[in-house]
Amino acid sequence: MAFAVRSVDKALLNFQSFLSVSQKTEKVIWEKADTKVAIFFINDIEFQLCESLKDNGRFSEWIEKYGEGLHHICYEVDDIKKVLEHAEKHNARLRKCDACNVYGSHPHPEGFVAFLDDEVAGTEIEFMQVYTEEELKKYKVTGV
């Protein structure tokens, strides 16, 4: 699950102080998306703290509207096409990936991703089909 935060440094410090998240947690920059991110696990759930590095970034715009908080939940799936077909059959709306300007399934660094609009309890849904070894070689360079 991904949280939109104003400051990754500050938010991470709170997770480390209150929830014993590892002091070794690294912060990375996603260049194409102009986003600074800290990634860590609590139990088996991956947490991402996301800070836009520009004012009109995906997360800073979201914070302007809603304040800091849960931005989206990513579900790892085995077959993204099947999952999207199922969701669309039930009238789900796809959301554009702002970084890539694409609707529906498309390659990102770790796998194929697609976004649904915020119809599920007001939270954006991301699906990810993690690459096989072969797909990883093919798509790794082209993603966000």
Ligand SMILES: [Zn+2]
């Ligand atoms: Zn994308």
